Amino acid sequence: MTDVRSDDTRQAIEAEQATDASWWRQAAVYQIYPRSFADADGDGLGDLPGILSRVDYLASLSIDAIWLSPFYPSALADGGYDVADYRDVDPRLGTLDDFDKLIAALHERGIRVIVDIVPNHTSNLHEWFGEALAAGRGSAARERYIFRDGTGDGGEEPPTDWESVFGGPAWERVEDGQWYFHNFATEQPDLNWDHPEVREDFLRTLRFWSDRGVDGFRIDVAHMLTKDLSEPLPSRAELELIPQDGNHPLIDRDDVHEVYAEWRRVFDEYDPPRTAVAEAWVSTSERRAKYASAEGLGQAFNFDLLEADFDAAAFRTIIADNLAQAQATGSSTTWVLSNHDVTRHATRYGLPALAGRPVKQGTEWVAAGGPDDAIDRGRGLRRARAATLLLLGLPGSTYLYQGEELGLQEVAEIAAEQRQDPAFFRGGEFDGLGRDGCRVPLPWSADGASFGFGDAAAHLPQPAWFADHAVDVETADPESTLSLYREALGIRRLLQTEERLDWIETGRTDVLRLVRPNGWQVVANFGTDAFPLEAEEADRVVLGTAEDRSVPGETTVWIAPEGLLG
Numbered sequence: 001m002t003d004v005r006s007d008d009t010r011q012a013i014e015a016e017q018a019t020d021a022s023w024w025r026q027a028a029v030y031q032i033y034p035r036s037f038a039d040a041d042g043d044g045l046g047d048l049p050g051i052l053s054r055v056d057y058l059a060s061l062s063i064d065a066i067w068l069s070p071f072y073p074s075a076l077a078d079g080g081y082d083v084a085d086y087r088d089v090d091p092r093l094g095t096l097d098d099f100d101k102l103i104a105a106l107h108e109r110g111i112r113v114i115v116d117i118v119p120n121h122t123s124n125l126h127e128w129f130g131e132a133l134a135a136g137r138g139s140a141a142r143e144r145y146i147f148r149d150g151t152g153d154g155g156e157e158p159p160t161d162w163e164s165v166f167g168g169p170a171w172e173r174v175e176d177g178q179w180y181f182h183n184f185a186t187e188q189p190d191l192n193w194d195h196p197e198v199r200e201d202f203l204r205t206l207r208f209w210s211d212r213g214v215d216g217f218r219i220d221v222a223h224m225l226t227k228d229l230s231e232p233l234p235s236r237a238e239l240e241l242i243p244q245d246g247n248h249p250l251i252d253r254d255d256v257h258e259v260y261a262e263w264r265r266v267f268d269e270y271d272p273p274r275t276a277v278a279e280a281w282v283s284t285s286e287r288r289a290k291y292a293s294a295e296g297l298g299q300a301f302n303f304d305l306l307e308a309d310f311d312a313a314a315f316r317t318i319i320a321d322n323l324a325q326a327q328a329t330g331s332s333t334t335w336v337l338s339n340h341d342v343t344r345h346a347t348r349y350g351l352p353a354l355a356g357r358p359v360k361q362g363t364e365w366v367a368a369g370g371p372d373d374a375i376d377r378g379r380g381l382r383r384a385r386a387a388t389l390l391l392l393g394l395p396g397s398t399y400l401y402q403g404e405e406l407g408l409q410e411v412a413e414i415a416a417e418q419r420q421d422p423a424f425f426r427g428g429e430f431d432g433l434g435r436d437g438c439r440v441p442l443p444w445s446a447d448g449a450s451f452g453f454g455d456a457a458a459h460l461p462q463p464a465w466f467a468d469h470a471v472d473v474e475t476a477d478p479e480s481t482l483s484l485y486r487e488a489l490g491i492r493r494l495l496q497t498e499e500r501l502d503w504i505e506t507g508r509t510d511v512l513r514l515v516r517p518n519g520w521q522v523v524a525n526f527g528t529d530a531f532p533l534e535a536e537e538a539d540r541v542v543l544g545t546a547e548d549r550s551v552p553g554e555t556t557v558w559i560a561p562e563g564l565l566g
């Protein structure tokens, strides 16, 4: 690796970032799906002590923060997004004491911690839902959820014909004949956000984790909490025609921002203020900006690149639009290529254009698998590396998903009886393989039970080819994707000063070139013909996604500013 950082420069930047209240603006955040990261107690499920045992690994990635997907008590009807208790740890994953130890170890290494808050729905095993079922019709306990009488003879039919995001009906009948609403799986009853106790309880949850030292929150389906379910309820066909402009009965309602204004007051009780990022699938970037406002959550995921093909023009438009939007609102933008809900980008980019896109179902994205023989995995990985290196050179923050640093492909070879994703089982409009393929436990070593994940078989089956991508194998290989991520993330902090970029015209429609205010350049070649650099510039290339630095096809390089290399 070319060491472009003097120790003094690096330490000065790191010290400044450690105390900076706006650390989140250009952070590299690494998402951990706890049940699939590392299994310390050998039960096949990843756990908090497993993550603790890998803190050195996380530090070796030079990330600024981790985001933990839910680790709360859950029956795993939706991979932990069915939360039975918001203020505890699933006993299979550890204890609150383990959580405290983990956060202390991460903070000691300068890594911040973001946890997932799932406010739209609870698990059906949450105490409140048990009370609602027991207390019966018309009870105060039912008011915390969305219960309605059915239609038709004896209320046998659901209140409406609405579909859940995962397919199938969005209403479930309970023993006494009433129905409850669930946007997602049956085991995820939606909360009633008009209820003061619901609002109060989430403030308590935010303080509970903030008091334990959590630095920020990722808000699950932030755009769905508030609803207008006044009668008469529209049919599914009518619902689809209602514009999502702030008054839709279910999605992206303006009144949801009252909730986040209250949350902001809680975040600001802390020093530094706690941060938040909204998962909000809304119709326009202007509507997304409302979630990212300083009076609200502060930041919102921008999934535009995740939905785009590997295409220079598409990337350029998306990058320019989102930077302009962020500047206009005072937030910083977020870049994402993979997460636990979509087909891994190394696989998406190996599929013919469009075929590899995640499938949108309602307002949710779910993974679309492709027939195996249509995937060119070599090309997919080459493009994934190039896209990631471009992403890491952009102003704003980047969210990385566990395993992408190993160049992992989506795992298609999971038998139906081993699958777990409710989206796979509920069918509906959904015709892909579900999201299990990106949630298979990580390979840490080429040998051993579950490739070093733990001492037992992993809860989702790992394919034999995981051995080639194990952390120990890739650590030993300077050309591996892991080595690329480590180098790029190590240098990245030098690029991330002012949140701006200027485009340099390349005369090629398939090559993007940009310069940051401090002189760092990124050249991304989306085409197949090489893009030769001037000899003097080629000498300043410090990092590239191919061994050949003369920018061959499907390759990105970083060029250091003049004078930096001496």
Ligand code: NOJ
Pocket (backbone or CB within 6 Å): 078, 081, 118, 184, 220, 221, 279, 340, 341
């Ligand atoms: C979005 C989460 O990312 C996804 O995994 C989950 O299934 C839904 N929200 C429901 O909580």
